[in-house]
Amino acid sequence: MSGTIYILMDGEAVPQDQAVIPVTAPAVAYASAVFEGIRAYWSDRDRQMYVFRLDDHLRRLQFSMRAMRYGVQYELDALRQQVLKAIRVNELRQDIHLRMTALITGTTAITTSAPVLLAVTAGPYPPNQWVDRGMAVGVSSWQRVHDSSSPPRIKATANYSNGRLAMLEAKENGYDAALMLTREGKVAEAPVATCFLVRNGQVLTPACTDGILESITRDTLIKLFNEELKTPVQERSVDRTELYDAEELFLCGSGWEVTPVASVDRIPMKVAAPGSITRRVRDTYLKAVRGELPGRQEWLTPVW
Ligand SMILES: Cc1ncc(COP(=O)(O)O)c(C=O)c1O
Structure with a gap:
């Protein structure tokens, strides 16, 4: 540098x-x-x-x-x-x-x-400090912005006032991060990351129509789950209480990569973070980004 x-x-x-x-x-x-x-x-x-x-x-x-x-x-x-x-x-x-x-x-x-x-x-970029212990996440009292007002699909800086309110509230309440719900009460996303959960052995992630940014990491992980780990992912609306009943939960994004969650609203995940599915997909993701996963070169642009 x-x-x-x-x-x-x-x-x-x-x-x-x-x-x-x-x-x-x-x-x-x-x-x-x-x-x-x-x-x-x-x-x-x-x-x-x-x-x-x-x-x-x-x-x-x-x-x-x-x-x-x-x-x-x-x-x-x-x-x-x-x-x-x-x-x-x-x-x-x-x-x-x-x-x-x-x-x-x-x-x-x-x-x-x-x-x-x-x-x-x-x-x-600072190293991810939650990889081994998982984040404490709180569901925000702030609703996620909606496609009819400030569309989350558009990566506009204006949307981040919504995320900022949620994140500041979460920190004030002693959490590491917030998860926001849509106005219909479905799980949307964290202020700078989308989420995946494992419930009854099934990997789930909120649908693209539930107030999320169409995350490139989310898309990458769906492909890795399907094609590398032979684990199908269900994209569907997720209720808040499903978070409390999940074995595993993790947040993902370009910045946060794959970040395990240890608890939601102080209710611990049913499997201590990081769970085995979170660890496997995180390892696979980190191989892909560094060019160590065969057949994924099309995702990489060399600089030098
Ligand atoms: C609101 C929001 N959701 C999700 C993500 C994850 O998106 P991506 O995986 O494309 O980085 C981000 C990331 O930057 C974000 O700001």
């Missing part, structure tokens, strides 16, 4: 302290911004960095921009090159997290849809 941290601003490497936007930008005034959180992993074996499912993240960013009626659209390759450049200019050869944000700059009006500034940050 080089001494100065560079942020890519519209493709230009700018020292971190100079990577600023005006307070008048709609991105600041109205949270008019959409983004992606992406991981890249260093493989000692291959002496290579791999960005995990880069094109899938970039397609989701394109979708978010289209759905929010941005006045500018980017080709996939142009986006891809910016992500790779952010890693290269910072000379990163370690496990990292990247954030690509499309910010509406321009005049302060709620309908402004251009110009758009693309910012890419890249840097180390």
